[in-house]
Amino acid sequence: MNIHRLTPSMSMLLAFDAAARHLSFTRAAHELSLTQSAVSRQIQALEQLLEVELFEREGRHIWLTEVGAMYAQDIAPALARISGASARVGAFRKGVSSLNLAVLPTFGERRLMPALAAFYRQHPGVMLHLHTRIGEYDITESGMDAAINVGVEPWPGLIAHPLEQERMVVVASPQALAQRPIHQPADVADHLLLQIAVRSEAWHQWFTARGLPLGYMRLGPHFEFSTHMIQAATAGIGIALVAHCLVEEELRDGRLVIPLYAGLDSRRSYYLLYPPEKEGFPPLATFRDWLLDHHSPAP
Known part of the structure; x- marks a missing residue:
């Protein structure tokens, strides 16, 4: 040709x-x-x-x-x-460099956004552009410089920095528990079980781990975003099995409670991911160092 x-x-x-x-x-x-x-x-x-x-x-x-x-x-x-x-070249000419970051919507809202004001105070020369992404995707093909995603290593072809492990817990509103208390795992079967689309197998795994018959499950609606499932649980529509780090605010102010500490062992963690060729990209290096200082995985 x-x-x-x-x-x-x-x-x-x-x-x-x-x-x-x-x-x-x-x-x-x-x-x-x-x-x-x-x-x-x-x-x-x-x-x-x-x-x-x-x-x-x-x-x-x-x-x-x-x-x-x-x-x-x-x-x-x-x-x-x-x-x-x-656009980045134009911003660089004005003394500002930019970073395109793909992020899980609820993690971005609950874990990243509250800390970004501090990031901008420390690094006014870096502009962070957030793009919502769920599931698997090609970082390079999507036009992103880096991503925050959840999963299990290895991440082929990517540099991966663990941020925090996913710890799944059962949460319910006080109103729901007042009507149908949960004192033992079997009591969960009295509630509608809210589901997140990307973890539709979670309740099956939880019931299996507790030795409870799957036929006891009262599966409720699916939600695309964890935020919506958390809101449904807070409203008393049902109970949720969700990452602890995503409901810390609701647990602090009492809108949700953990009725029993029989969660779900998860091999998954949240990671900062980027292709090797981006490792020396200045705004990414700045953001990476700041993020790892603020989200170091537990030893």
Whole structure:
């Protein structure tokens, strides 16, 4: 293949990306501050360069072809990384460096955000951009510099710093316990069991570890975010099996209590993760050193 077909111009790519997201040359033109005909010409030039049709056209309506959809999915992260890199260069010129950090939503809200004011006081030259991510994902492909995630080592291809171990506990509101007390593990079966989607097996494991029949479980609703499950438990909708570090505030002020210390042994820990090539990235090094000072795992 001719090398020039592998390197279309940025103007072609931006026009295609905008049109692919909006499925409209007109809306893409508005986003890019161009005319509709200019966007159309850029995309036609790109199709000629690649020798494929990226859009089907019928009157004023367009939609992506199969190869067009594939191309749009592939170039979007690359364009995001280029945009982010350019923004960081601009910030660096002004004396500010930035870090794109993917973080679990509830951990970010409960553990990271309360401490960030202190971080900014100590390091005013670093701008931390937080992006919510759940489950498994490719840090580099997602345009992130680093991530805070939960799991079990090893993390192939990544440098991993343990922050704290996940300790799962049963929590309930005082109102729920006043109606149906929990004095022993079997009493849990009297309550609706709230679930988090990424740990849907947790209650099964808890019942198995206690030697209780799985048929006793009254499984309740699933929640995508731990925050919502915690709120449901606080409201007395049911009881939750959740990481202790995520409910410290509710336990301190009495909105939730731990009725029995029969939790769930977890091999998982929270980690700061990043690819080896980012190890010397100055804003990451600054944030890493600060974070490890504040979240050292228990010996």
